[in-house]
Ligand code: IPM
């Protein structure tokens with residue numbers, strides 16, 4: 322029996338391309354693992370009305386961790402249109418499989434390192450090295466939404482004095498998405514950020530919220546963060562509003578170490594952070610729970626590039642690196658990171674985003690070759 326059982330979810334679009342790249346590198350690293358493929362993605366939405374079938378969730382529950390490619394997500398109406406005729410109008414509702422996976426498996430912590438690799442011509446600056454901790458299961462992603470709200474929901478809300486403004490709006494003309502925070506999740510994500518900062522000798526943790534306007538949810542996060550920060554006197558604790566953070570990330574990104582944010586704000590600042598170190602082609606992430614974790618590139622499925630082997634595999638390879646770290650295969654993780662860094666530094670084998678014409682798989686082969694030489 323293999324030491325590790327790893328669920329293998331390519332998804333769709335370029336998810337397949339980058340997972341093939343990951344396999345090339347994993348075959349070279351040769352950890353004692355079995356990779357077990359699972360069904361997920363647009364194809365299963367169209368055929369079954371469920372892009373994340375139960376059998377896939379069961380598979381994940383039986384494995385140690387998961388590597389995930391990418392999945393197409395479309396707004397509600399577009400998704401309905403693409404259902405195959407036999408299952409149209411049967412009440413299927415599309416919801417993002419990755420968001421569901423995070424919630425169903427309670428992968429509460431989304432870790433997104435954004436480091437400028439030496440020699441990457443796409444770096445906005447060469448001295449950026451920050452890590453985003455994004456709360457991963459609640460906030461605006463809780464999925465508690467109403468369109469139109471029912472009378473019961475509307476009447477309950479009418480007890481709030483700010484609802485006066487909406488009293489004459491017809492329910493059909495109203496949509497509500499709830500931003501739900503729990504103290505537990507706030508404490509958890511903040512603690513993860515500080516624990517990481519301590520372990521990796523980072524000088525600061527910056528909380529990115531908006532408590533001056535979103536008083537209750539952001540307010541709770543700030544309150545919990547201030548308490549936890551006191552336990553880490555050697556780490557500076559900074560508080561920044563999300564809008565200002567976007568400005569600072571463009572102005573002085575090198576000043577930041579660890580950023581921590583709720584789900585939606587973390588989503589936004591992680592794309593911005595990715596762009597300043599070369600774009601989504603370089604952005605890896607770990608969705609981490611207490612006993613399970615799923616690793617994925619932050620980029621989407623880019624359907625127009627599907628099957629063309631054009632996209633940069635660095636993001637998935639860095640996700641593999643995070644997976645190896647999580648599996649405590651530290652030596653392999655460090656070596657893989659070095660191999661990726663040296664391919665970028667040499668700048669010979671590169672995908673189109675870097676001005677090259679190599680394929681996704683050629684870059685992976687080069688990383689595998691470098692890994693072998695280390
Ligand atoms: C991400 C992505 C997802 C998200 C999408 C694909 C649902 O943008 O992982 O950042 O919003 O979390």
Ligand code: MG
Pocket residue numbers: 588589592
């Ligand atoms: Mg995102």
